[in-house]
Amino acid sequence: MSVVSRPPARPGNPFRPADDILVIAHRGGAGLFPENTLHAFRQAAQMGADVMEIDIHQTADGHLVVAHDPHVDRVTDGSGLIKEHTLAELQALDAGYRWTRDHEIFPFRGKGCTIPTLLELYEALPDHWINIDIKQADPPIFQNLADFIRRHGVAERTMVGSFHVAAIEGFRRACPEVATAASVRESMRIFILHKLFLQRFYRRGVESALQIPDVHEGFVIVTPRFVKTAHQRGLAVHVWTVNDKQTMHRLIDMGVDGIVTDFPDRLLAVKAERSGR
Numbered sequence: 001m002s003v004v005s006r007p008p009a010r011p012g013n014p015f016r017p018a019d020d021i022l023v024i025a026h027r028g029g030a031g032l033f034p035e036n037t038l039h040a041f042r043q044a045a046q047m048g049a050d051v052m053e054i055d056i057h058q059t060a061d062g063h064l065v066v067a068h069d070p071h072v073d074r075v076t077d078g079s080g081l082i083k084e085h086t087l088a089e090l091q092a093l094d095a096g097y098r099w100t101r102d103h104e105i106f107p108f109r110g111k112g113c114t115i116p117t118l119l120e121l122y123e124a125l126p127d128h129w130i131n132i133d134i135k136q137a138d139p140p141i142f143q144n145l146a147d148f149i150r151r152h153g154v155a156e157r158t159m160v161g162s163f164h165v166a167a168i169e170g171f172r173r174a175c176p177e178v179a180t181a182a183s184v185r186e187s188m189r190i191f192i193l194h195k196l197f198l199q200r201f202y203r204r205g206v207e208s209a210l211q212i213p214d215v216h217e218g219f220v221i222v223t224p225r226f227v228k229t230a231h232q233r234g235l236a237v238h239v240w241t242v243n244d245k246q247t248m249h250r251l252i253d254m255g256v257d258g259i260v261t262d263f264p265d266r267l268l269a270v271k272a273e274r275s276g277r
Contacts, residue, residue: 015051015129015159015179015209015258016236022258023267024131025049026241027068031262034096035075036066037113038124049264051129053240056118056145057082057136059090064118064148068135074098076115083136090115118145122154130154131181131211131238134162134171142167146175161211172206182207182235190229191221199229209236211260214247224254231255245270 015022028040029049041052055068060083072078072085076093095115096108122130134142149155161181162168168183182190187210190202210230214222222239230237239251240260248259248270261267 015131015238017050017257021252021256021267021271022050022129022238023048023264023271024051024053024238024240024258024260025264026053026260026262027055028052029262029264031243032265034099034108034113036068036115037095038116038120039096039108039111039113041116041121041125044264045125045128047265048268049128051131051258052121052125053131053133053260054118054121055133055135056141058139058141058144059087060084061086062144063087064141064144065090066116066118066121070136072115082115083139087117118148119152122152129157129159132158132160134160134164134167137162137164137167140167140170142171143174146171146178149175149178159209161209176206179208180206181209181211181238187212190233190235191226194226194229199233202229202233204233204235207235209238209257211238211240214239214242214251222251222254222256227254227256242267249274 025044027035028037029044033040033043036054054066056064057067057070058064065082067082071081072093075098076095077097078093091114093115094109096111096113099108100106149158155178159179159181160171163184165183165185168180172180186207193199193202212221227237236257238258238260239256242248242259242261243263245266248267251259259267
């Protein structure tokens with residue numbers, strides 16, 4: 001008997017909860033803890049964040065690591081490009097070395113914060129959704145990410161996006177079963193059509209969410225009508241990076257699905273305030 005192969009099912013939208021708003025900890029809560037460290041992720045999870053927003057690069061010896069910049073200079077006591085260091089070299093660095101609130105006190109220096117691997121993050125938070133931003137474009141790492149997701153069975157709690165169009169399109173081909181955020185090109189298209197009142201011409205592809213700023217270069221992006229347009233097309237709306245409570249309240253009133261914030265404690269407080277009304 002011949003077996004007919006079928007394409008993977010189109011991913012659903014686990015990142016659009018009903019009647020709630022996702023607290024998405026930007027880099028684990030970069031305003032509270034050293035960004036993209038296991039300490040930050042664990043603390044954000046403990047306080048009640050729903051999603052960890054992270055960035056990834058690849059080491060010289062092929063490990064996917066959680067870091068925003070292509071180099072380590074800004075957040076560690078080291079220097080150089082991530083892709084030119086081995087994992088052992090990277091994890092010897094102090095990833096809490098430069099974190100400070102006042103530029104005088106550095107409370108996380110020498111506290112054991114390191115650059116984590118992607119696997120370490122998933123193992124540390126087995127019950128959380130992870131939103132991955134592919135930062136490295138050259139050499140491409142999307143295939144390695146696709147292989148990782150399948151090997152560890154984490155597709156259902158992962159969303160992937162990238163500012164690099166080639167990276168997100170490559171990832172979709174390599175791993176179509178995983179939910180992805182709209183590319184810059186797709187986001188721009190729906191925004192322009194919306195502004196021209198031509199949103200009926202927007203045809204959703206495989207993207208599951210719009211991950212967008214509230215305001216960009218003086219243009220207000222997120223409005224009640226735009227949120228409605230996105231929802232009518234099955235897209236979740238996640239807004240980044242929002243750190244003041246007033247804006248959080250305004251976005252929740254519009255019906256957005258998630259807010260990306262450096263201060264998950266503030267968004268959790270806003271949710272508590274609103275539930276007590």
